[in-house]
Every structure is written in C-alpha cells, then in structure tokens.
Amino acid sequence: NISxxxxxSQAWPGMARTIYNDRKRFLETYLTPYPGFFFTGGGVxxxxxxxxxxxxxxxxxxxxxxxxxxxxxxxxxxHVAVAESAVISYPHEIKGEGKMLAFLPxxxxxxxxxxxxxxxxxxxxxxxxxxxxxxxxxxxxxxCRL
Numbered sequence: 600n601i602s603x604x605x606x607x608s609q610a611w612p613g614m615a616r617t618i619y620n621d622r623k624r625f626l627e628t629y630l631t632p633y634p635g636f637f638f639t640g641g642g643v644x645x646x647x648x649x650x651x652x653x654x655x656x657x658x659x660x661x662x663x664x665x666x667x668x669x670x671x672x673x674x675x676x677x678h679v680a681v682a683e684s685a686v687i688s689y690p691h692e693i694k695g696e697g698k699m700l701a702f703l704p705x706x707x708x709x710x711x712x713x714x715x716x717x718x719x720x721x722x723x724x725x726x727x728x729x730x731x732x733x734x735x736x737x738x739x740x741x742x743c744r745l
Contacts (some may be wrong), residue, residue, distance in 0.1 A: 604657060605643040606636035633659040653683045671736070674729045675701060675722055682706045686736065701715045 655672035
C-alpha cells in the first residue's frame with residue numbers, strides 16, 4: 600500500500616517527443632524528474648495485492664477565470680460510479696481558459712448506473728458543494744477508458 604508518482608520505464612509508439620516545439624521543456628517536464636523514467640505527471644496508489652489506482656495529476660493546476668483549481672479530479676473520483684478522471688481546460692475567447700472538460704470512465708459495476716446527463720449533473724453539484732460553483736466542469740464526457 601503505497602502512493603507515488605506514476606512513471607513509465609519504456610517508450611511506446613505514440614509517445615510525444617516535444618512540447619510545442621520546445622524540446623528542452625519536454626525533457627525538463629517528463630524525463631528529468633525521475634532519470635531513466637518517463638514521468639506522466641500523474642499520481643498512483645498501489646495496493647498490497649499489486650493493483651494500481653490513478654489518483655490524479657500531481658501539481659496540476661487549471662486556471663479558470665483567474666481561479667487556480669487543482670482538486671477537481673480528487674472530488675470527481677469520490678463519486679461512486681467514477682473509476683478515474685482526467686480534467687482539462689480548453690481555450691476560451693473571453694476567459695482565456697474555459698471551464699473544464701472532464702473525461703470519466705465508470706467503474707464496471709456502475710455502467711448503467713445512470714445516464715451521462717444524470718451523472719454530469721451529480722458531479723457538477725458535488726464539485727459546487729466541495730469546491731465552488733465556478734469550479735464545476737462545463738462539459739463532462741463519459742468514456743470507456745482513459
């Protein structure tokens with residue numbers, strides 16, 4: 600039972616090799632923190648049985664209308680139907696970054712738990728209560744897997 604940074608020891612075919620043509624930034628962000636490993640930016644929990652649970656992005660801050668939000672994934676992951684989540688912002692003409700878009704694969708037993716619209720409403724309410732109304736994602740996409 601241990602938590603830590605999720606790192607990968609070997610490259611895969613679709614792996615990025617730069618960030619917006621800034622190779623130095625890519626190396627500093629993903630390869631320097633844990634030499635010999637690719638740092639995904641994510642956190643992970645490993646059980647004593649060897650199972651892994653993604654716990655969200657480490658030090659990931661989304662800037663929405665001047666509000667710095669970093670706990671949305673943690674709140675979303677506490678919903679009974681959500682297996683894991685990825686929350687991002689998107690470009691917005693007025694705000695700079697728009698409200699977040701959340702990608703949510705459901706727990707196997709929870710598929711069919713409710714409609715995507717019902718789940719989105721429940722999650723927006725949960726985030727509104729735990730963080731603030733402005734933190735609720737504008738778009739929520741239920742997926743099979745991340």
